[in-house]
Amino acid sequence: MAAESEVLDAKKVVEYFEIGCRTVLNRTRPGLPFAWSINPYRGCEFGCRYCYARYTHEFMELRESEEFEKRIFAKSGVAEALRRDLKKLRAGEGVAIGTATDPYQPAERRYGRTRAMLEVFAEGGGREIAVTTKSDLVKRDAALLAEIGKRNSVSVNITITTLDAGLARLLEPKAPRPELRLGAVEALAKAGVVVGVFANPVMPLITDQEAKLDRLAKAARDRGAEWFGGGTLFLQPCARRVFFPFVAQHYPHLLRRYEERFGESAYLRGAYADAIRERVAAIRERYGLRGGPERRRPEPGTVSAQPWLF
Numbered sequence: 001m002a003a004e005s006e007v008l009d010a011k012k013v014v015e016y017f018e019i020g021c022r023t024v025l026n027r028t029r030p031g032l033p034f035a036w037s038i039n040p041y042r043g044c045e046f047g048c049r050y051c052y053a054r055y056t057h058e059f060m061e062l063r064e065s066e067e068f069e070k071r072i073f074a075k076s077g078v079a080e081a082l083r084r085d086l087k088k089l090r091a092g093e094g095v096a097i098g099t100a101t102d103p104y105q106p107a108e109r110r111y112g113r114t115r116a117m118l119e120v121f122a123e124g125g126g127r128e129i130a131v132t133t134k135s136d137l138v139k140r141d142a143a144l145l146a147e148i149g150k151r152n153s154v155s156v157n158i159t160i161t162t163l164d165a166g167l168a169r170l171l172e173p174k175a176p177r178p179e180l181r182l183g184a185v186e187a188l189a190k191a192g193v194v195v196g197v198f199a200n201p202v203m204p205l206i207t208d209q210e211a212k213l214d215r216l217a218k219a220a221r222d223r224g225a226e227w228f229g230g231g232t233l234f235l236q237p238c239a240r241r242v243f244f245p246f247v248a249q250h251y252p253h254l255l256r257r258y259e260e261r262f263g264e265s266a267y268l269r270g271a272y273a274d275a276i277r278e279r280v281a282a283i284r285e286r287y288g289l290r291g292g293p294e295r296r297r298p299e300p301g302t303v304s305a306q307p308w309l310f
């Protein structure tokens with residue numbers, strides 16, 4: 001009898017591994033605002049339904065959709081690798097931290113790989129560094145980021161797709177709730193770190209409504225964000241395999257439209273994309289927010305341990 005019982009709930013266990021790395025700086029595709037990216041972890045426990053980075057586990061012969069969230073790899077020797085890699089940077093080339101996995105996911109609390117790399121950036125000056133996260137753990141490093149910002153151009157992008165905590169729980173099951181992310185915006189701004197909010201990805205008929213985006217931008221501005229942006233959802237096959245079942249379960253009336261639109265292309269182009277761009281721009285103007293961080297240089301007279309690169 002017991003052997004035939006139905007499973008009511010299976011505890012999801014996350015496993016952590018260490019993975020060696022020869023380099024930590026990766027070249028981005030031409031045309032992106034940053035020439036280099038850093039991802040201190042592989043896999044991401046936050047498990048966002050729309051995540052486009054699941055394919056990265058395919059390269060490691062892991063099943064992308066489940067194992068991306070459950071098997072997290074922390075890169076080892078990151079500080080030494082970064083010191084070596086920084087010699088490759090040319091003038092004007094910026095570094096984006098957290099392009100494929102969240103640098104402040106729960107593993108960071110234990111392994112501190114993101115912090116280890118920030119400490120390397122703190123040794124020098126003249127760099128352009130942007131951090132993107134949806135975790136309030138970034139508050140832990142507020143003083144360090146402010147310190148780095150004295151001799152470098154540093155910005156933090158906090159991703160908040162919705163202020164609705166229930167919807168956020170469904171969309172981003174293990175990410176900190178929206179209010180905690182706004183708290184991170186406030187803490188960073190108070191520490192003197194330049195910070196903004198991106199509502200990425202803006203999801204058609206789920207998070208794209210004018211009133212919802214407006215409320216989000218206002219909340220971000222009130223907590224100290226300097227910019228606000230929102231790019232539309234894109235769904236490559238690895239993301240579609242997770243996102244479509246989510247839509248089928250929670251928004252069944254939208255499934256056909258999603259399948260049709262994303263059946264044509266991974267990207268939303270044309271009138272819809274234009275309308276969202278205009279909507280976000282109008283909201284930004286309403287609250288006096290910029291579209292992104294300004295490039296800042298250190299105060300004159302600050303000492304740089306490394307030569308200026310731009």
Ligand code: SF4
Pocket residue numbers: 044045046047048050051052053100101102134172175
């Ligand atoms: S936080 Fe980013 S990397 Fe992590 S699951 Fe969500 S979208 Fe993917």
